[in-house]
Amino acid sequence: MSAPARPTENATSPDKAAFAEEWEAWHRQKDETFGGPHGFLAITSLNWLDENPTRFPDAPGLWSSTADGVTVQLDEGEELLLDGEVLRGRHDFGVLAERSSLYPAAGDAVFEVAKRGGHDILRPRHPDNALRQSFTGTPAYDPDPRWAVPGRYEAFATPRPTTVGAVVEGLEHVYDAVGRIDFAVDGTSYALTAFEGAAPGTLQVLFTDATSGVTTYAANRSLTVAAPDADGNVTLDFNRATNLPCAYTDLATCPLPPAENRLPLAVEAGELIPTTPAATTRSVPA
Template sequence: MDFSTQWQEWHAKRERVLAAPHGWLSLVSIDWLDDEPRAYHDLPGRWWSEDEAAVVEADGELSVDGEPITGKRRFELVESGPGLMIAAGDRVVELARRGGYVIRIRDPKSPTRTAFEGVPAYEPDPRWRFTGRYLPFAEPEPVTVGAVVEGLQHVYQSPGVVEFTHDGRTHRLTAFNGPDKTTLNILFTDETSGVTTYPANRSLNVPVTDDGEATLDFTRATNLPCAFTTFATCPLPPAGNHLPFAVEAGELWPSPEN
């Protein structure tokens, strides 16, 4: 299978995941919980935060992994970690910890999802695929980054940096843990940011071999959820993760101009 065909298959899968019934395009709301038990929108139950945990009180109308929530349930989540999905009929409520606890409704009927026609992208060009090196730290280092939500910060553990060469210059990018043990994730901007690509950030998953060889395929650089919805709390790239050249590869800014 040639480079272009592989990319087309990857891109089609990426669009299917985005457009899944409870994927990122299905978000319709975002609310931060406080210490007062209350209902939100037309959701069943009451929701609040208490002693580093989120509390949900319901009478069986909500469930987690198929188990109904009856009475009060406490959930203590990791800061900036993955959310917990709570079923509410044909909708899902994502509970996450972002500074405080936040709930987001994922509704298959979201206008963003139903109007989705795909993600614009540069044509795949193998010249934007680089072989670099993963340089791990002796110990993971905490890295604090800003967010698209004013005043919010995310704290992640960085296992190291990825180094690669472009046009005779070497560039280093702070990496975070990726979706599996053999993959890192890099948040970055470049000289296309705010011009043809989303201004705040793009994301790149970087496979790494046991001997530290890293593959940076910028044709697979993706938008974070905040490029599609105002209900996301996406992190900004770490300081120094701006590439001083135009990465004319990967997903474009999903705006009317494109």
């Protein structure tokens, strides 16, 4: 079998020891946040709300969703705290924006009220969840400066609404594709469609590659790209390719990459398949 494609190291590659130290600090912080008291590993259930008021065993109140938004009806003695306001009795959260979340709390738990793929959901997050308690960190390839690949970003004239699948069967997500990133590995050219990142100016890339389902999570990995410079230059640091929450738990609604972001090369960098004992058993949609 031929060796996997690797970027060519050049004279400007950063010192490997310093590069690894910076990566270790970043990855440690990423895992600490992800495995925090109310991170994704604390989620105990994924509940799809409808017009029928329903009580769930891991959350106070009766929850429902209509065209007017999400409502909770709290019994006497039950209360939630949201942004400093104590909620009692009936509370209307209103219509939520797609991919937005609210986090009312009670005791040491929070109860994520969110909209995903056009559906309102409730996801309780309890710090003592067994999945969180068993989490010891995410395995990853050793950081390698050769996988910090230069690229060129070209913005689309206008954002292109792009529908992608999800790890939940039948669910779809719509993202605005804002541009394309061209790059090369070992002289072969590739391109990735980019979405808006979480921070202003940044980009997000969802992708799979030839390691997906072998050493890395089959459904997707995510890469945040710093804002392009004035000439559109970016760096695709695949060492920082991370798993989405669906790699760890069945209680996530993660998007799948757009078809054009399925790379034919083996990106042997970034996070590997989690080893957490309770990791997801969900099959990956085709």
